[in-house]
Amino acid sequence: MAVPILKQGHYLIASIQAALSDKDLVQLRDDLADLVGRHRARGVIIDVTALDVLDSFATRTLRAIAYMTKLRGAETVIVGIQPDVALSMVQLGLTLEDVFTALDLEEGLSFLNERLQMDGRHGS
Amino acid sequence: MTRDRNLAPTGAANPESTFDLLRELVSHLREKRTELREEWARRITESRLLTAMTREEIFAEATTVYDNYVAVLETGSVEALQAYARDLSERIIPRGVETQEVLGIVLLLRDVLARSLFKKYQLDFNLLNRVLDAYEPAANRIANTVAVGFVQERERIIRQQQEAIRELSTPVLRVRERLLILPIIGLIDPQRARQLTEQLLRGIRENRGKVAVMDITGVPAIDSAIANRLVQTVEAARLLGATVIVTGLSPEIAQTLVTIGVDLSKMNTVGDLQGGIELAERVLGYRVIPAEEGVPRSH
Numbered sequence: 025m026a027v028p029i030l031k032q033g034h035y036l037i038a039s040i041q042a043a044l045s046d047k048d049l050v051q052l053r054d055d056l057a058d059l060v061g062r063h064r065a066r067g068v069i070i071d072v073t074a075l076d077v078l079d080s081f082a083t084r085t086l087r088a089i090a091y092m093t094k095l096r097g098a099e100t101v102i103v104g105i106q107p108d109v110a111l112s113m114v115q116l117g118l119t120l121e122d123v124f125t126a127l128d129l130e131e132g133l134s135f136l137n138e139r140l141q142m143d144g145r146h147g148s
Numbered sequence: 149m150t151r152d153r154n155l156a157p158t159g160a161a162n163p164e165s166t167f168d169l170l171r172e173l174v175s176h177l178r179e180k181r182t183e184l185r186e187e188w189a190r191r192i193t194e195s196r197l198l199t200a201m202t203r204e205e206i207f208a209e210a211t212t213v214y215d216n217y218v219a220v221l222e223t224g225s226v227e228a229l230q231a232y233a234r235d236l237s238e239r240i241i242p243r244g245v246e247t248q249e250v251l252g253i254v255l256l257l258r259d260v261l262a263r264s265l266f267k268k269y270q271l272d273f274n275l276l277n278r279v280l281d282a283y284e285p286a287a288n289r290i291a292n293t294v295a296v297g298f299v300q301e302r303e304r305i306i307r308q309q310q311e312a313i314r315e316l317s318t319p320v321l322r323v324r325e326r327l328l329i330l331p332i333i334g335l336i337d338p339q340r341a342r343q344l345t346e347q348l349l350r351g352i353r354e355n356r357g358k359v360a361v362m363d364i365t366g367v368p369a370i371d372s373a374i375a376n377r378l379v380q381t382v383e384a385a386r387l388l389g390a391t392v393i394v395t396g397l398s399p400e401i402a403q404t405l406v407t408i409g410v411d412l413s414k415m416n417t418v419g420d421l422q423g424g425i426e427l428a429e430r431v432l433g434y435r436v437i438p439a440e441e442g443v444p445r446s447h
Contacts, residue, residue: 103389107349110384119383126389127356135389 027052029059034066035136036098037129041074049085056089060096067136068093071129073104083118090123099124099139103132169282173265174222180264185214188253188260197252200243209236210253213294217257221286226293233297241302250298254291261287318344320351326358327428329421333366341377348381352390359428360385363421365396375410382415391416391431395424 025048030037036059038052056068070086072078078086090100101124105113113119124139126132177184189210192198198206213236216229237250265283269276318340321329328351332344351357362378364370370378382392393416397405405412418424 102387105387105389107346107353107384107388110349110387111345111380113387114380114383120387125387127352127358128389131356131358131389 027055029055031059031063031065034064034140035069035133036060036063036065036067037069037071039071039129043075043077044082046081049082053085053089053092057092057096060093060098065093065098066140068098068100069129069132069136070100070102071104071132072102072109073106073128076106076109078105078109078113078118080116080118083113083120087120087123099136101126101132101135104128165278166282169279170221170224170286173279173283174218176265176268177218177221177261181214181218184260184264185210188214188257191256191260192253195252195256197249197256198240198245200245201240210257212236213253213257217261217290220290220293221283224286226289229290229293230297233294234301237298237301241298241305247295247298247302251291251295254294258287258291314340314343318347320347320355320360322351322355322357323425324429324432326356326432327425328352328355328357328360329425330360330362331366331421332362332364334368336367336370336374338373338377341374341381345377345381345384348392349384349388352385352388357390359391359393359431361393361395361421361424361428363395363424364401365398365421367396367398367401370401370404372408372410375405375408379410379412379415386414391428393418393424393428395419395421 025042025044027038027040027044027048029052030039036056038056040052044052052070059065060068068089070089072086075082086102090102093100102120103126105125124135126135185207189203189207192206192210193203201209212232216232220226220229240250262280262283265279266276269279313334318330318332321331323329328348330344330348330351336344348360348362352360362382378394382394385392395418397417416427418427
């Protein structure tokens, strides 16, 4: 099942709706890498609220996406990791180092606004 | 064995006689109630037992225990005594009465009564032997019942308190919008560590926490398993998008952590709770600067 990727202003929002196969994850990675350039996106939000497990491949892929989009000029933030998922991830040693995380979509958006100084009040 | 039977028929061998002896015993103890009770209370004070209680209280309790004691000898049923022992324990445990004191007074009573029996039957050795044969098992059973009742009550209280501590042990409190504090007091055992992690992660989710200050000023010591667990908790919180600031690491804990080589590089640590909250506010404050500017100053 492919992940829908929505464009919202300067951001891309990938909202994962159901458990993903490894193939879907790779697809997501490639799509995002492509779309970031095409839409000149400054930020990417990946919403994993619906996932009740994040295995090592998923974690690695998410990290790869974050690094890749960074190279293409967009910050990635992962939002909506569930408490149980977070706990089992750290127990498996999958800690998504150097990847930004936020509580939910709203938080992710405000994080990116701040980080990229896109907030109207901050100007730029 | 033969000699035993000749001298002192046991209950099994001759129930009638044991029963009669106990009856006689009971009426003797009833008769001498005042005297023996006073003797017992005196010996309790002498032995410096039950120092937490006043003389009057000791005498009042001694009276009740004495009557219960005689009742058990008479009926052979320890149920009433059990209930009384529980009730008594409930009253005296909070006042700091120790197990050895309770055991001590029951054994004293046993001795006082045995002495009085010696005195009464000293002229007839055979009869004395039979009386003691009837008396001793019953007396030991009573001592046993009271002591067990006391210990059980103590254990019940301890269990209850553990339960209460467990429930109270890891509150996650919101002090400001998006700022949680997690004060931890007392030793962290694995179960508590697990509970702490769950509470914190749930608290972050429910309160939309952005920064959590975990204060461990009240934690006397930490081992490597617990330290790693704390690091995991901090990392899990970060995956949820929250920052955890750990405050109040005592010199001992700091030393332990360094010695056992726990990687604390991912943890924000601040000396005390105040500093932690200030840092948290700075982290959060820089998000709310526009709102603060909008508020008119009162002076």
